[in-house]
Amino acid sequence: MARSNSGESVLTRVDRVLSCFDADNPTRTASDIARHARLPIATAHRLVNELVTLGYLERTPGRRIRLGVRLWELASRGSRAAGLREAAMPVMEDLHAVVGHHTQLSVRDGFEALFLERLSTRGGSRNIIRVAGRLPAHACSSGIVLIAHAPAEVQEELLASRLKRYTDRTPADPTTLRSLLADVRSRGVAVADGFITPGATGVAVPIRGPQEDVVAALNVVVPSGDGNAPAQISALLAAARSISRALGLHPRLDADLTSM
Amino acid sequence: MARSNSGESVLTRVDRVLSCFDADNPTRTASDIARHARLPIATAHRLVNELVTLGYLERTPGRRIRLGVRLWELASRGSRAAGLREAAMPVMEDLHAVVGHHTQLSVRDGFEALFLERLSTRGGSRNIIRVAGRLPAHACSSGIVLIAHAPAEVQEELLASRLKRYTDRTPADPTTLRSLLADVRSRGVAVADGFITPGATGVAVPIRGPQEDVVAALNVVVPSGDGNAPAQISALLAAARSISRALGLHPRLDADLTSM
Structure with a gap:
């Protein structure tokens, strides 16, 4: 070189x-x-x-x-972001129309959630994410889902590191975070109430690729405390299944998505 | 180097x-x-x-x-594509929900229309564009709008070049194309019926930046001959105005958008 x-x-x-x-x-x-x-x-x-x-x-x-x-143009044609976004967008539009809240797609990059897409609600609850923005994985619902399904060594490294506390609800100590990750794996959904911004609750579910591995997270951001969060879970789970099906039925994406 | x-x-x-x-x-x-x-x-x-x-x-x-x-991530954070897309997406979602047809955003790159965004209708009319795809400017409604408002030397160079004919409706001879460009400038809308694919009609309008210059095109693709094309024009014009206002009210984008 x-x-x-x-x-x-x-x-x-x-x-x-x-x-x-x-x-x-x-x-x-x-x-x-x-x-x-x-x-x-x-x-x-x-x-x-x-x-x-x-x-x-x-x-x-x-x-x-x-x-x-x-x-x-290069990035939009060829990266894993492009393929995922392409499969997810039609489903995300329907989900956004139904739930009427910020709807987001993200992948894990290291210890962060990188947001590939965001459908915004004007006048909705506060949302600090922009497209191609990042949030620390331990402090948002999408990141919790992505870390819960990451390789064990990634989880251990994150749990051993010093985690920033953004609000008094951020799961910044290893014991709390470890039990939260286990809970998310068994329930299939992460609810982050005020982890990074007081008053905003993220609800995230995993999107699985053709080999059943978790390749992305789908989430909505709703105002905390209005009882809305649980109501969104079924719609989110159904949408995540549709996206997974779109990914699995697209054989060209097979090799491309298995490592996400 | x-x-x-x-x-x-x-x-x-x-x-x-x-x-x-x-x-x-x-x-x-x-x-x-x-x-x-x-x-x-x-x-x-x-x-x-x-x-x-x-x-x-x-x-x-x-x-x-x-x-x-x-x-x-780099491209999504900083390019003119990213700023435009950010301003246009909320409006495009509403437009797409109302018109129920493929809705697309494009910019001119040389003699081509580069498509930045596409909201698709499953089961809609045939649409050959993917995100980050390109079409020859003379053969699609968006390209006609973008060329009609391009600098004079760009128009003359395109008119002097050999233009491919995709269907018998493609405006591939200089006289036809020149009068079409003038017509689009005076009417403020381009209708391309079967220019590149028989049976699909593109309807495009210009999006103007803060200095009144045309920075992008907004279009829908509808099945030809069902009388739908004229019905979409008002919705398209209103949406283009909303996007222009979003661009103009965002002072940080001023310098960034004037050359598009």
């Missing part, structure tokens, strides 16, 4: 350039990028120019830089 | 590796990648290993390679 004088690979530097952009900073100047990616200005200019040529970055009329649609 | 012995940049090679994957080929082996990306097998292995470390590629349990969720 080609390396700069400092011994870094080109790709490590490219990753730092691409990582400068997010929903709060959708555009930046080249010198801004150099500073955030800790690169010499000439190096940043060279990398930006080549990334623009390839379509991974675009220039705005004001000579600012943003991520290119090419990056989005 | 670091270059290989053959004079190619590392990024050009990385782009060829990432471009190997799509919905039809979501996973590949390393030797498969070497062949498709026209790289020596040792080079392909080195690149794949580094891309896996960065999270741009992932290994499946069967030792196959696929695109990583990190790529999807």
Whole structure:
């Protein structure tokens, strides 16, 4: 792999350039990028120019830089996120229409839940997630479902780590969390009342792939204390089954989904 | 920029590796990648290993390679596709619920319409688009809208090129297409009856950004000849206005959307 004088690979530097952009900073100047990616200005200019040529970055009329649609196109065509989202969306639309609350799809990435899709209710309960947002797995209903079905070594590593307490309801001590995970495995549903935001309850169920392994979580966020959470469970379970069936009936996805 | 012995940049090679994957080929082996990306097998292995470390590629349990969720996450957080999609989705859900037909959001990339979002109707009329799919701009209602509002030099270049005829209704000759573009600009809507697939009619309207420039197209696909197309126009126009307002009221998107 080609390396700069400092011994870094080109790709490590490219990753730092691409990582400068997010929903709060959708555009930046080249010198801004150099500073955030800790690169010499000439190096940043060279990398930006080549990334623009390839379509991974675009220039705005004001000579600012943003991520290119090419990056989005590549990711949307081929990643496991794309296949799952494709199978889940029609079912999620129906679920959202029926339950009338935020409806979300997520996968586990390390100790976090990465949210692939969110159908929002305007004026609904507070929801801190945006699409492609992440939450710590132990502090949200989806994360609890995903960790409950993760390999044993992942669970043990999480249980041994220092877990942040967001509210006084966050299951941040290992004994509480371990019994919660066991409970979720046996009941098939996780209810997280105020784990991360007071007043909001997440209700999550697992989505299984063709080999019965849990590949994703489906959840809704409802206002706490209005007795709504239990009412959503049947609708969620039925929707998760529909998505699992859509995944299993799609033989091309078999190999692609078994490790999720 | 670091270059290989053959004079190619590392990024050009990385782009060829990432471009190997799509919905039809979501996973590949390393030797498969070497062949498709026209790289020596040792080079392909080195690149794949580094891309896996960065999270741009992932290994499946069967030792196959696929695109990583990190790529999807980056693109979903920062690209113009992400901002537009975020503003459009709640409105598109309502539109889809009312019209009951495929509802799609697209942007222009060169002479093609790139589809950012599709809400599908199971059992609806035939629709050849998948998310992140492309159609030639002259052969679909969304593309006609996007070209009608593109810079003059883009229109002239398209009109001077050889345009493929998909059906006997495709506007593939320059005179027909030029008058169609003028008509779409004055009427504010494009109706494409069987331009690319016999029996399917696309109806598209422009979405305007904060500076009144057209940044995207919103369309529905309805069965041809059932008199449905005209009935959808008011709903489409109202939805496009809602999305434009959402874009304009979001000052952070100003700079980001003006060049779309």
